[in-house]
Amino acid sequence: MDRQEAQSRMRLDQPFSRRTLLRGTGAGALALGAGGVLAACGSGLKGSGPSGSTGTITIGFITPLTGSLAGFASGDKFVLSQIRQSPVYKNGIKIGGKTYKIAINVQDSQSDPTRAGQVAQQLILNDKVDLILTTSAPETTNPVAVACEKFGTPCVSTVVPWESWYGGLGGNPVKPTTKFEYCTTFFFGLEQFLGTFEPMWNRIHTNKVVACMYPNDPDGNAFRFGFEPLIKGSGYTVVDGGAYQDGTTDYTSMIADFKSHHCEVYSNAPLPPDFNTFWKQASQQGFKPKIATVAKVLLFPSDTVALGPLVVNIATDSWWGPYMPNHSSLTGQSAAELATAYQQKTGNQWVQSLGSSYSLFEVAKEALAAVSDPHDKKEVASALQTVNYTGMCGPLNFAAGPAPGVAIMAPVGVQWKKGTGKYPFEMKVVDNSLNKKVPIEAPLEPTNA
Amino acid sequence: MSSLGPDTTAAAGPPSVPPAAAQVRVTRARRSTLAAAAAVVLIVAVLAYLPYLVYSGTTNLLVNFFTLLIMASMWNLLAGYAGLVSVGQQAFVGLGAYGVLLLASHGTSPFLAIPVATAACAVLGLPVWWLVSRLRSGYFAITMWVIASVCELIISQIPSFGGGTGTGLPGLPGNPTLLTADTYWATLACAVLALGVVYLLLRSRIGLVLTAVRDDETGARSVGVRVASTQRLVFLVAAAGCGVAGALYIVSQQFVEPTAAFSVLWSAKMIFITVIGGIGTIEGPIIGTIIYFVLQQTLAQYGTWYFIALGLVAMAIAIWARRGIWGLIADRFGIRLFGVGYWLSPAGPPDRDRGSR
Numbered sequence: 001m002d003r004q005e006a007q008s009r010m011r012l013d014q015p016f017s018r019r020t021l022l023r024g025t026g027a028g029a030l031a032l033g034a035g036g037v038l039a040a041c042g043s044g045l046k047g048s049g050p051s052g053s054t055g056t057i058t059i060g061f062i063t064p065l066t067g068s069l070a071g072f073a074s075g076d077k078f079v080l081s082q083i084r085q086s087p088v089y090k091n092g093i094k095i096g097g098k099t100y101k102i103a104i105n106v107q108d109s110q111s112d113p114t115r116a117g118q119v120a121q122q123l124i125l126n127d128k129v130d131l132i133l134t135t136s137a138p139e140t141t142n143p144v145a146v147a148c149e150k151f152g153t154p155c156v157s158t159v160v161p162w163e164s165w166y167g168g169l170g171g172n173p174v175k176p177t178t179k180f181e182y183c184t185t186f187f188f189g190l191e192q193f194l195g196t197f198e199p200m201w202n203r204i205h206t207n208k209v210v211a212c213m214y215p216n217d218p219d220g221n222a223f224r225f226g227f228e229p230l231i232k233g234s235g236y237t238v239v240d241g242g243a244y245q246d247g248t249t250d251y252t253s254m255i256a257d258f259k260s261h262h263c264e265v266y267s268n269a270p271l272p273p274d275f276n277t278f279w280k281q282a283s284q285q286g287f288k289p290k291i292a293t294v295a296k297v298l299l300f301p302s303d304t305v306a307l308g309p310l311v312v313n314i315a316t317d318s319w320w321g322p323y324m325p326n327h328s329s330l331t332g333q334s335a336a337e338l339a340t341a342y343q344q345k346t347g348n349q350w351v352q353s354l355g356s357s358y359s360l361f362e363v364a365k366e367a368l369a370a371v372s373d374p375h376d377k378k379e380v381a382s383a384l385q386t387v388n389y390t391g392m393c394g395p396l397n398f399a400a401g402p403a404p405g406v407a408i409m410a411p412v413g414v415q416w417k418k419g420t421g422k423y424p425f426e427m428k429v430v431d432n433s434l435n436k437k438v439p440i441e442a443p444l445e446p447t448n449a
Numbered sequence: 450m451s452s453l454g455p456d457t458t459a460a461a462g463p464p465s466v467p468p469a470a471a472q473v474r475v476t477r478a479r480r481s482t483l484a485a486a487a488a489v490v491l492i493v494a495v496l497a498y499l500p501y502l503v504y505s506g507t508t509n510l511l512v513n514f515f516t517l518l519i520m521a522s523m524w525n526l527l528a529g530y531a532g533l534v535s536v537g538q539q540a541f542v543g544l545g546a547y548g549v550l551l552l553a554s555h556g557t558s559p560f561l562a563i564p565v566a567t568a569a570c571a572v573l574g575l576p577v578w579w580l581v582s583r584l585r586s587g588y589f590a591i592t593m594w595v596i597a598s599v600c601e602l603i604i605s606q607i608p609s610f611g612g613g614t615g616t617g618l619p620g621l622p623g624n625p626t627l628l629t630a631d632t633y634w635a636t637l638a639c640a641v642l643a644l645g646v647v648y649l650l651l652r653s654r655i656g657l658v659l660t661a662v663r664d665d666e667t668g669a670r671s672v673g674v675r676v677a678s679t680q681r682l683v684f685l686v687a688a689a690g691c692g693v694a695g696a697l698y699i700v701s702q703q704f705v706e707p708t709a710a711f712s713v714l715w716s717a718k719m720i721f722i723t724v725i726g727g728i729g730t731i732e733g734p735i736i737g738t739i740i741y742f743v744l745q746q747t748l749a750q751y752g753t754w755y756f757i758a759l760g761l762v763a764m765a766i767a768i769w770a771r772r773g774i775w776g777l778i779a780d781r782f783g784i785r786l787f788g789v790g791y792w793l794s795p796a797g798p799p800d801r802d803r804g805s806r
Contacts (some may be wrong), residue, residue: 047626049504065752108752113615113709118513119703125629126506138614139708146704151625168704170617216605216613217708223633243613245602246708 014194033428041049048125048151056101057093057374059364060123060132062144063357067111068271071300072159073424075354078342080106083361086330089260096372105129109140117143124151130374131367135159135353137296138218144167145183155383156363157185158356161193162406163222167223176403182404186363186396187356188319190226192434196317196413198234198291199433201265203431204291204446209237213254213278215270217242219296223237223269231267239263246271251278255287266447267294267396275308283310288448291315293413301349304416304425311416311425313447318414320355320393324430325437329391339393349423359393410435415443455626461555485786505629508768512633512701514742515640519719521726521734522647529729530651530659531683532666534586536716537593540577540600541570546696547604550705553620554609554758560635563696571770574685577791582681601711615706618699632701640695646686647731648787655679664728691715698734705800721759725766727773736775775791 018110061080063073072438083089084104084122092099105127109116115141124147132155134144141157142165148155149169157165165185171178173189201210208229214220220243240262241254255278258266266289268275275297282288293295293315297303320326322339333341337352338358367383368374385405388397396407413431420426428442465581502507520542529532548566553559605613622628650656658679661669670676699705718741727739746760747754770777779785 006477044501045626045630046501046504048506048629068757106750108749108755110749112712112714113704113706114702114712114714118706121509121701122506125504125509128506142615143702143704143709150621150628152702164614167614204784218614218706221612243606245605246613283668384725 008211013133014144031128039299048128050142054375056103056259057091057368058103058127058129058320059359060108060127060129062116062119062132062134062140062401063106063121064111064136065108066142066419069111069136069139070271070443074300074302074348074353075355078346079354079357080104082338082341083330084357088330088365089361091280091357093368095368095374100374111137111139113143113168117147122148122150124153124293128342129153130377131155131364131380133364135357135360138164138168140183141165142218145169148182149180152182152377152379153383154357154367155183156360156384157183158187158360159353160185160187161188161219161222162187162401162403163185163226164218165405166406167222171223171403173403181405182377184398186359186393186398186409187406187412188409189402190222190223190230191402192408193227193317194234194413195429195434197267197315200315200413200431200444201236201291203444206290207262208235208265209239209261209263209265210265211239211241211258211261213241213266213268213270214243215246215274217246219269223295227267228245236265246274249333250273251281252285255282259287264290267295268297269295270297271345272303279307279310290446290448292447298416300351300353300426301423312418313445315413315415315430315447318352318429319410319411321407321414321427321429322350323438323441324355324394326392326394328354328358329363330388335392355392359391359396362389363387363396412438415442415444424442457760468592468677481784481786493641497634500630500633505626508627508633512636512697514738515636516697516701516740517691517722517741518734519640519643519694520715520719521722521738522643522731523687523694525723525734526647526650526683527687527729529723529733530663532662532682533680533684534590535593536590537595537597537715538717538719539711539713540593540597541574541691542574542695542698542715543597543600543604543707545615545692546699546705546710547610549696550610550616550761551701552620554617554621559618560631563635563639563693563700563735566696567689569688569691571685574688576689577679578684582677597711597713601707604711605707611647612707613707615704618703618705621703621750635700638698643690643693644731650686650733655682659683721763725773727775730775730779732776734775737773740774744765
């Protein structure tokens with residue numbers, strides 16, 4: 001009885017009996033062993049299988065249709081409808097005497113890097129796409145590019161500073177010698193940001209002290225380590241507000257820091273909601289820089305809603321707009337016509353990402369037209385590296401960029417002005433230092449007089 | 450006393466057998482349970498052989514499936530059995546991912562790093578448990594979330610981990626075919642192991658304690674059940690489980706950034722899957738993961754409508770089927786695939802009776 005009692009008490013105290021533990025260990029060892037045997041005979045693996053239908057070229061398009069980056073993709077459905085009506089995408093492309101149909105498979109990244117990587121892998125392995133196009137911020141483009149490089153599928157990215165893209169793939173933007181076999185990008189970089197912003201700073205009389213609000217994220221770090229040295233190099237003083245976390249809701253200490261250093265110029269690269277919070281608090285707490293040049297925010301009309309009149313005379317960069325003297329290489333349509341068609345069809349104000357998303361498909365066509373077999377991913381990838389054409393985003397030369405596979409666009413400086421027509425605020429060109437072909441539309445005015 | 454081995458069919462009831470023992474049969478397994486055990490062995494065998502049968506597109510999808518299944522099972526163990534509702538399990542997902550990154554950047558194979566990172570998460574779970582063990586319900590949930598955010602902030606300050614920019618995972622095999630197959634096998638093995646641990650845990654005496662805690666924590670405490678130490682064990686198991694899911698996540702993505710690894714979306718997915726599948730059952734998270742995946746694969750292309758559909762499903766389940774889809778099935782047909790409960794039936798023919806747990 002005593003023994004039985006002792007036994008049962010022991011069993012109450014011990015979660016597992018020794019026998020259960022041994023049995024579990026045995027089963028685990030067996031499972032591991034079986035795994036080892038399976039792994040050893042890797043030759044019979046099925047792999048990703050044959051590529052899809054040989055008469056059709058499949059293009060994957062990954063864009064954040066939903067989530068926090070959805071503003072970037074607001075014009076993408078319209079762009080797709082335009083692209084699908086263009087002769088090449090409607091009737092097929094002739095390569096080596098054979099006409100291939102082109103299918104476009106659109107996937108939503110949900111503004112989630114994890115989802116972006118997953119849909120990229122699915123497009124490559126399941127849908128057997130020949131080429132992937134992706135757009136809108138490193139959160140979308142970088143996981144996609146990593147998957148493309150790993151699984152050997154040609155990829156074109158845009159709307160990501162090339163340094164953020166290059167660094168995300170594991171390259172060093174300061175010494176850009178690494179060539180990625182499958183991935184290319186077209187956009188601009190920190191040098192073009194400075195080339196757009198500095199002339200505007202110079203035209204406003206300031207004490208040359210720049211308040212820098214860069215978060216600890218891919219874009220923020222690219223600005224911190226790449227842009228601040230450039231600012232200093234051009235004779236300005238930098239006051240870094242610190243590597244704050246995305247989603248911060250109280251900027252009091254940063255604003256106090258900027259005020260105590262008497263910053264009269266303001267530069268940033270935050271997430272749009274964070275800028276809204278910051279700018280409202282700055283206005284309440286009396287931080288009123290003479291000129292504010294923002295990056296990554298206020299790129300689209302929808303961003304202006306939250307701040308209302310506070311956006312007037314904030315300056316930013318513009319890589320595309322109806323004022324660009326560019327024409328589609330697919331249809332000959334002009335930038336102004338594309339913007340007007342968008343406004344008529346959707347009733348919404350034009351967005352800059354119309355042009356960049358449009359050009360993704362132009363670049364794809366240029367590369368496909370230069371190969372002998374569109375299903376040969378290595379051949380398509382190497383054709384992408386040398387694409388050199390002029391289209392909706394102006395001249396793009398992938399062979400002559402600051403890093404291999406990078407083509408640079410020429411942005412202009414714009415300011416948000418009170419709208420004269422249907423829309424409350426409009427983007428107007430105020431500085432064309434980098435792209436003289438674009439006409440000036442309005443005078444540059446101080447953000448806070 | 451009989452052992453608690455998996456095939457015991459005879460009486461293995463609680464220590465104090467009720468006086469009515471003569472009229473009542475207590476069993477752990479039924480025909481449906483035994484059939485399920487056989488089916489599980491068969492399914493695992495087929496799944497293990499899958500990379501030889503299907504193309505890597507399918508196995509790649511299953512990697513995501515099993516990773517979510519592991520996470521949901523762990524959340525179910527925490528919330529459904531130990532009464533610990535956490536919205537901060539992404540802390541361990543992220544730590545597992547960065548654990549693999551740390552080891553891989555020092556030359557370890559990422560696949561060998563998976564078990565090490567998992568164990569590290571269990572160890573890190575101890576100080577975390579010390580912090581949160583005295584908190585209950587909402588306080589526990591929010592503190593876990595805070596801890597996850599603290600982990601994210603710390604990781605994003607470390608330049609060798611890529612800071613807030615994120616970084617690729619070095620040391621993976623270059624051959625895509627081998628890489629997807631290896632990733633798949635690693636994920637399958639971890640999922641089987643995780644579900645096996647949950648199953649054995651619930652079959653053991655701990656399971657009895659957990660079932661008591663699940664049904665009434667105060668009641669369990671008042672009859673002398675050691676609630677605290679049991680909850681600690683479950684918390685550490687769930688920490689390791691979420692850690693292994695994070696480790697598998699970085700291996701399958703080959704890229705990690707703190708905002709994605711420590712995203713609260715992980716917790717949202719775990720909760721959604723467990724709630725629609727059926728909380729407090731082993732089968733629930735499996736059914737839930739299947740439903741979530743079917744919804745994702747069929748509806749994700751519709752953008753915003755997909756999220757609206759997810760919300761409607763969650764609301765419908767919360768209102769009309771509070772024990773989830775598996776609750777409906779189990780009640781309707783009286784089946785249970787994993788024999789972790791006890792069936793009480795009048796002495797005589799045992800089958801087709803509704804059991805009580």
